[in-house]
Amino acid sequence: xxxxxxxxxxxxxxxxxxxxxxxxxxxxxxxxxxxxxxxxxxxxxxxxxxxxxxxxxxxxxxxxxxxxxxxxxxxxxxxxxxxxxxxxxxxxxxxxxxxxxxxxxxxxxxxxxxxxxxxxxxxxxxxxxxxxxxxxxxxxxxxxxxxxxxxxxxxxxxxxxxxxxxxxxxxxxxxxxxxxxxxxxxxxxxxxxxxxxxxxxxxxxxxxxxxxxxxxxxxxxxxxxxxxxxxxxxxxxxxxxxxxxxxxxxxxxxxxxxxxxxxxxxxxxxxxxxxxxxxxxxxxxxxxxxxxxxxxxxxxxxxxxxxxxxxxxxxxxxxxxxxxxxxxxxxxxxxxxxxxxxxxxxxxxxxxxxxx
Amino acid sequence: xxxxxxxxxxxxxxxxxxxxxxxxxxxxxxxxxxxxxxxxxxxxxxxxxxxxxxxxxxxxxxxxxxxxxxxxxxxxxxxxxxxxxxxxxxxxxxxxxxxxxxxxxxxxxxxxxxxxxxxxxxxxxxxxxxxxxxxxxxxxxxxxxxxxxxxxxxxxxxxxxxxxxxxxxxxxxxxxxxxxxxxxxxxxxxxxxxxxxxxxxxxxxxxxxxxxxxxxxxxxxxxxxxxxxxxxxxxxxxxxxxxxxxxxxxxxxxxxxxxxxxxxxxxxxxxxxxxxxxxxxxxxx
Numbered sequence: 001x002x003x004x005x006x007x008x009x010x011x012x013x014x015x016x017x018x019x020x021x022x023x024x025x026x027x028x029x030x031x032x033x034x035x036x037x038x039x040x041x042x043x044x045x046x047x048x049x050x051x052x053x054x055x056x057x058x059x060x061x062x063x064x065x066x067x068x069x070x071x072x073x074x075x076x077x078x079x080x081x082x083x084x085x086x087x088x089x090x091x092x093x094x095x096x097x098x099x100x101x102x103x104x105x106x107x108x109x110x111x112x113x114x115x116x117x118x119x120x121x122x123x124x125x126x127x128x129x130x131x132x133x134x135x136x137x138x139x140x141x142x143x144x145x146x147x148x149x150x151x152x153x154x155x156x157x158x159x160x161x162x163x164x165x166x167x168x169x170x171x172x173x174x175x176x177x178x179x180x181x182x183x184x185x186x187x188x189x190x191x192x193x194x195x196x197x198x199x200x201x202x203x204x205x206x207x208x209x210x211x212x213x214x215x216x217x218x219x220x221x222x223x224x225x226x227x228x229x230x231x232x233x234x235x236x237x238x239x240x241x242x243x244x245x246x247x248x249x250x251x252x253x254x255x256x257x258x259x260x261x262x263x264x265x266x267x268x269x270x271x272x273x274x275x276x277x278x279x280x281x282x283x284x285x286x287x288x289x290x291x292x293x294x295x296x297x298x299x300x301x302x303x304x305x306x307x308x309x310x311x312x313x314x315x316x317x318x319x320x321x322x323x324x325x326x327x328x329x330x331x332x333x334x335x336x337x338x339x340x341x342x343x344x345x346x347x348x349x350x351x352x353x354x355x356x
Numbered sequence: 357x358x359x360x361x362x363x364x365x366x367x368x369x370x371x372x373x374x375x376x377x378x379x380x381x382x383x384x385x386x387x388x389x390x391x392x393x394x395x396x397x398x399x400x401x402x403x404x405x406x407x408x409x410x411x412x413x414x415x416x417x418x419x420x421x422x423x424x425x426x427x428x429x430x431x432x433x434x435x436x437x438x439x440x441x442x443x444x445x446x447x448x449x450x451x452x453x454x455x456x457x458x459x460x461x462x463x464x465x466x467x468x469x470x471x472x473x474x475x476x477x478x479x480x481x482x483x484x485x486x487x488x489x490x491x492x493x494x495x496x497x498x499x500x501x502x503x504x505x506x507x508x509x510x511x512x513x514x515x516x517x518x519x520x521x522x523x524x525x526x527x528x529x530x531x532x533x534x535x536x537x538x539x540x541x542x543x544x545x546x547x548x549x550x551x552x553x554x555x556x557x558x559x560x561x562x563x564x565x566x567x568x569x570x571x572x573x574x575x576x577x578x579x580x581x582x583x584x585x586x587x588x589x590x591x592x593x594x595x596x597x598x599x600x601x602x603x604x605x606x607x608x609x610x611x612x613x614x615x616x617x618x619x620x621x622x623x624x625x626x627x628x629x630x631x632x633x634x635x636x637x638x639x640x641x
Contacts, residue, residue, distance in 0.1 A: 051543075073546055085534060098544050
């Protein structure tokens, strides 16, 4: 059963639709990320679920209840903000007790739960401190505890890691994942950071200009993007434009400036298409084994990026492409040398439309 | 690199001018307050020995009334200004559209530019015993011609300044409160009124106290308002001092009253400031 259901939600700010006909469901215990660039409507969507904005059209259900006329304080949601939003004039314990008092939890139970939840977020013994005495990571964990302790139907996290430095972000991302699983808490995480969405969520709702582009598990979103936007927003990609020439049961082909490239049969409509090849699927090849398409190129430069080396090469039609090679001490072609780049039919994603 | 000596040296011009301007007259005032008074002459008698008689005279119970009136009416006016000014500032910061916000802030600043005399006479003409809105005081169960009516006029007259003063001071305080905190409180089940008092007001306490002190300082040092609309029923210590100096020419007594008023006010402010500081530290910063 869905814990949260959005049905055709639309929200306009002065004529322009910030959220345009958005529908999705979140199942019990599921962690869903609302991912997209800034201004894509993800935060507005979250604020409508929390009750701080009203939808112009459509309906929101939490459990079986229609939220249309519910005030934020009458919805059982837990909120975690980018800037933590801990009450600075209260101690950590008072912050955590705030929601329980409002929800009528008995006094003895409040004390017990404060100790328990602080243990669960790995911060025992800080109950009497002020938020200003805590680090950013600690504050965010207290904010998480404050929201979780009221046992909300759904947790809403708005860019929870954006205010932290890169190292801490990675650590806290894992911890948030663990904590949310411990509580078996249905959660929505708003983020513009694809790694955060991939690392935290069971499913990703990818948004662009107020609309949903694609809803999929992180791996599927990366492997099987359905639109140019999805392929572009998630991960890196090489693009080859062309026209779908033949679509058959066995195999298809796309006519490009580099010649005809074989593709897997698919449901893409006729007309201009764009081929997307992920850098790790584009390989330097010296013989014909294992690849279906071979492209001549000239190496331009290498970028060392730690575990991998990114090699930039120029194809015969002038397109610059990137490929990844494992950094395992193998000698790589020097800049200026001619190479052959190859990929398999299965590595080539066919997307409708031409890139601008 | 900044040389520490230079920054400190920039203080000196102000200090050199302020010291004689402030300390000099203050010392002269203290000296005057210790001179014996002789009727019919301006200034105390220099020939005779210094005495505390002037202080002894104003220790009489009838003088206490003026101090009590000053502090009481000042307190009422400041308190009302806070109670009315806080929601006003809250509206301007949180709810008002940009155009409305500019209009309201402009209006508040504008009133401060208007001469106090003009505003107080306008109040007297409107709400006084013969004004078109003299019935206003009856809303509080007070006859406009009674002593209580006069007190109401003084409170209104002072609020004419304290209200915009308080509202403008609180704008800054409220602007510094993260609106996410109010949303966090609501998502934790606190209705709007509870959020308002437990988060917004609670976090503004240091600002409320500072605004209150500014308003109170303005009130208890005021001369014009009680003089024009107090109608003799309400007189502040400032009025008493004014009479001593200008009408009966009892300089030593006026000086003694001034010194007492100054000491009491300074003590009061230090007490309040101490309160603000402790509140501020409690608020975490």
